Every structure is written in C-alpha cells, then in structure tokens.
Amino acid sequence: MALGLKCFRLIHPAFCSYLATLTRPVSEMSMKIVNGRQQDHRQHTAYAGVPVRHFATKKAKAKGKGQSQARVNINTALVEDIISLEEVDEEMKSVMEALKDNFNKTLNLRTSPGSLDHIAVVTADGKLALNQIGQISMKSPQLILVNMASFPECTAAAIKAIRESGMNLNPEVEGTLIRVPIPQVTREHREMLVKLAKQNTNKAKDNLRKVRTSAMNKLKKSKDKTSEDTIRLIEKQISQMADDTVTELDRHLAVKTKELLG
Numbered sequence: 001m002a003l004g005l006k007c008f009r010l011i012h013p014a015f016c017s018y019l020a021t022l023t024r025p026v027s028e029m030s031m032k033i034v035n036g037r038q039q040d041h042r043q044h045t046a047y048a049g050v051p052v053r054h055f056a057t058k059k060a061k062a063k064g065k066g067q068s069q070a071r072v073n074i075n076t077a078l079v080e081d082i083i084s085l086e087e088v089d090e091e092m093k094s095v096m097e098a099l100k101d102n103f104n105k106t107l108n109l110r111t112s113p114g115s116l117d118h119i120a121v122v123t124a125d126g127k128l129a130l131n132q133i134g135q136i137s138m139k140s141p142q143l144i145l146v147n148m149a150s151f152p153e154c155t156a157a158a159i160k161a162i163r164e165s166g167m168n169l170n171p172e173v174e175g176t177l178i179r180v181p182i183p184q185v186t187r188e189h190r191e192m193l194v195k196l197a198k199q200n201t202n203k204a205k206d207n208l209r210k211v212r213t214s215a216m217n218k219l220k221k222s223k224d225k226t227s228e229d230t231i232r233l234i235e236k237q238i239s240q241m242a243d244d245t246v247t248e249l250d251r252h253l254a255v256k257t258k259e260l261l262g
C-alpha cells in the first residue's frame with residue numbers, strides 16, 4: 001500500500017498535466033514538456049502542437065478579386081538607358097491620332113470635298129492623295145466633281161480608289177471628269193459607317209499590340225544587365241500604357257458610334 005502511494009505521488013504531476021492538455025482546444029495546443037524524476041533519471045514527455053489553417057471565405061475572396069491593381073508610374077529618365085518609354089508613348093499616341101484622323105476624314109454623314117482629299121490612289125509613281133492628281137470641287141450639296149485633266153492616265157485608278165474608300169460612294173466618269181453623287185443618309189448607311197468604325201478601331205488595336213510587342217522585345221534584350229524587379233516594373237508600365245490607349249480607342253469609338261447613329 002505504501003509503495004503504491006509513493007508511485008502515485010511520482011506520476012501525479014505528469015498525469016494531471018496530461019489531462020489538462022487533452023481538455024484544451026486543439027488550436028491552443030503547444031509543445032509541453034513535463035519533467036519527472038524516477039530513480040534519479042530525468043524523463044521528458046512532449047506533445048506536438050497542431051497547426052491551424054485559416055481559410056478565406058468566398059465573400060473575402062470575391063472582395064479581393066474585385067480590387068484594382070496598383071498603378072505604376074516610373075520616372076522615364078531613370079530607365080532611359082534600358083528603354084525609352086517616351087518613344088513607346090509617342091508610338092501609342094500615333095496609333096490613337098491615326099484612328100481619330102480616319103474617323104474625321106472617312107466616316108462622316110455629310111460628304112464634303114475635303115473628305116476626298118486624302119483618298120489614296122495607286123499610280124505608276126506609287127500611292128498619291130487624290131487632291132494631288134485631281135481638282136476637287138463641290139458642284140452642289142448632292143454632287144462632288146473631280147477633274148482629272150492634269151493626270152488623265154490616273155482617272156481609272158482614281159475611280160477605283162473612291163469606290164473602295166468605304167464612304168459608300170459610286171462615282172461616274174465623263175472623260176476626265178469624275179462625278180461623285182453624295183448618297184442620302186439612310187439608316188443602312190449609318191449602320192455601315194458604324195461597322196467601318198469598328199473595323200478601323202480593331203485595326204488600330206492590332207497596331208497597338210505591335211507597338212507593345214516591339215517594346216517588350218527591346219526590354220528582353222536588357223534582362224542580362226537589369227534586375228528582374230526592374231524589368232517587371234517596366235513591363236507593367238508598358239502594359240499599363242497600352243491598356244490606357246485601348247480605353248481611349250474604345251471611348252472614341254463610342255463617341256463616333258453615337259454620332260453616326262444619331
């Protein structure tokens with residue numbers, strides 16, 4: 001009996017500590033060392049902690065997904081030895097200006113002599129603007145005349161260029177004089193102009209992608225002498241510039257579509 005009580009006193013602290021550990025929540029478990037002495041030897045008992053993983057809720061994930069990424073604003077002077085961001089910006093702006101110029105010159109509800117000026121005519125000397133080889137004038141609100149007396153050999157090419165200009169024009173020829181009747185503004189004509197506006201916008205986006213790809217290829221040549229973090233920042237800056245230009249292209253298309261449809 002006495003020997004039993006003596007053994008119980010030796011194991012009692014470890015037993016109580018073990019029971020306390022079992023009754024704790026799993027997330028609060030930690031490494032626990034119990035020291036006991038039996039026959040002058042130290043005994044260690046360890047309980048491994050259990051890691052707790054916190055999972056994000058669907059609501060939290062959706063909230064994070066909808067947040068916009070931080071914009072990059074690199075000082076162009078600091079990276080000019082790697083790539084000229086100013087040149088890239090100018091090239092992207094030129095794509096925008098070309099689309100705006102196209103909208104103003106070829107996608108108008110009311111045809112005027114000025115709208116025919118820059119129609120490209122294929123000649124023996126290359127492509128020339130119509131106003132360089134013909135005299136353009138307004139005969140009446142419904143008729144434009146193009147006098148090809150100075151370059152009669154280009155008359156047929158001029159007629160073809162006018163027909164393929166996308167302005168819904170059907171020219172007629174009398175010798176070296178080209179008569180261009182102005183079509184009525186019908187719903188079908190408006191919708192055709194909107195379709196052309198979308199096609200021209202898509203072409204502009206293709207040109208923009210070429211500018212972006214060219215810039216990225218130039219950047220790749222500097223990867224051996226530039227840190228990865230710097231390369232990633234510049235790539236993000238170029239992509240951001242391209243995205244901003246696409247937004248502007250879409251905005252101009254929306255404005256032009258509203259103008260054409262009335």
